[in-house]
Amino acid sequence: KQEVTQIPAALSVPEGENLVLNCSFTDSAIYNLQWFRQDPGKGLTSLLLIQSSQREQTSGRLNASLDKSSGRSTLYIAASQPGDSATYLCALLFLQAGTALIFGKGTTLSVSS
């Protein structure tokens, strides 16, 4: 069974710090990996999508990497801001899971000013 793990479950940093969120997965046979942001009581916002053939994607202060051989992805946030405070979810579309995403439990980030 495919599993997605996110560590740490929670993270607190001061404003301006660079940080890394981690995602690991048990099956390297994937279509893609997505990072989402979720604010309390809200839906999910897609941040970055990395296709299986890609190594990384960048959007503004965010950079996501994918290493299928080691079953890992990282989300790098540069110069963190209080507005970055949210839960970040990693999700994978595995080849053997149909079209539905398998989610990690998320990392809740708090950035203090």
Place this chain on the structure above:
Amino acid sequence: DGGITQSPKYLFRKEGQNVTLSCEQNLNHDAMYWYRQDPGQGLRLIYYSQIVNDFQKGDIAEGYSVSREKKESFPLTVTSAQKNPTAFYLCASSMDREGDTQYFGPGTRLTVL
């Protein structure tokens, strides 16, 4: 203004009642999904549909039912057979092509009184 809408935002149900959650999209997406989110559990797939008049069970389909009579609509009914329905319900859609991202609605919070 394209997107996914869910209604209602909050829903209260008495024991033994069936309730229906609405999900509508105007993105012309083929595939639609229902996820359930519980604190500390991440998102889990309830049902998904890749085309009109066809749908598949996800990991936790017991106590739920769906229909897909129109491409843009995918309502979810939470039946009295669902033992613990209190949760946050999220609807998503995608083009159902390999590698396409999923777009999420704002969610419905269901509480059993």
